[in-house]
Amino acid sequence: MIMQTTVASTRAPTARYPATEHEAGFTDIDIDLLRKYVPVLRHKLSAGQYLYHAGQPFQSLYLINSGFLKTVELADDGRDQVTGFRMRGDFLGAESIGLKTYACGVVSLESGEAWELPYPAMLTACREIPELQARLTAALAQEIRDDHAWMLAIGTLNAEQRVASFLLDVAKRYAQLGYSARHFMLRMRRTDMANFLALKHETVSRVMSRLDDLRLISVERREVHVLDDSGLRAMAGMRA
Template identity: 35%
Template structure:
């Protein structure tokens, strides 16, 4: 990991609307700039933090893509989430002051370091910031519930369709295409996240291609029919 510290100002960042609350005045923004003043670069395949490491900061993804994973009792890596530009990583460490998962960069990435004790102190001072921190935590809980629903009640094709729809929706919120995406994660990592075998992931991708719903060239995916994916996901409501 590159330990280089780079001065950064949230007030001038084009990701501000994604990872920080709107409505802070210039004095409040200036205080926040003082707290979130460094960035860290993380090379592809390197860990931003690891299980058991002492929790000190939250991290806003400035560029790049991450996966979070835990090691199961039998030694396997279980992917628990994928995080992209504008999202916050590290909330897992709040409960016990130590991280409960690994955060691994899926490509060269850069994060803004948010020392949690200082963010917490500021959030008591600015109700807008406090509300935003609560919203971030709530979003993680909702995402966990969505994953449990995926794993608990959906067929393989429904899981993959829901995953692709969620991914493209999050990317679109960041100014990317609504129908094209580059998968930063492997088929195996997708399978780990969705509770599917690698063969099942590959077979389901192939079925979507055959049905004319998507085109796939290695990691490039073109969604030809968003409605087709939505129909697959919604089909569970018709059973």
């Protein structure tokens, strides 16, 4: 086990459970072995801070040790799109491999810690540790699949279904990290959630209230209780 145990957020009222056996990232890679080839640099992050900006020279990959971040795609004309949310064990920066500069930006949504892994050293390490290469490739493939799942959701689900799906996904990811899947704190603003779901923040608010009315969840600002898991699943998966 390579992950250093840290408390992800002091504000979060989520219960703490034993970590599950499988986590994303380097779980089954020996971090000490990795350190022989890669100088791991630790970075403390605070809310609102950028881990890296789009356009900045691409130099490193990052592994999130604690905290919660969003990745943001930026267009020339100012349009922006939240392409995902990342938490402990997730990789960052892999999407920019092959480029001179980072293709997107990463913003921390709360305090946390990220480990910087200089890419040239990682390349060397990958040659020495075949398992590392496999993990990195698998992480890239996984990200593609996540993106495709998002496309499927956005392309085929209405607002209610998108929000329900999103909540279930968040719950699942918290559960994988050993937190409660039935009671959690959303770490992002409504605006970020809406942007990610290709909706407006008012729509997200309305839908959340609606899910509350239907007794599927109870919401108070960022605090969410899942009251009817199967009901929520039904709403998320069924056709309009």
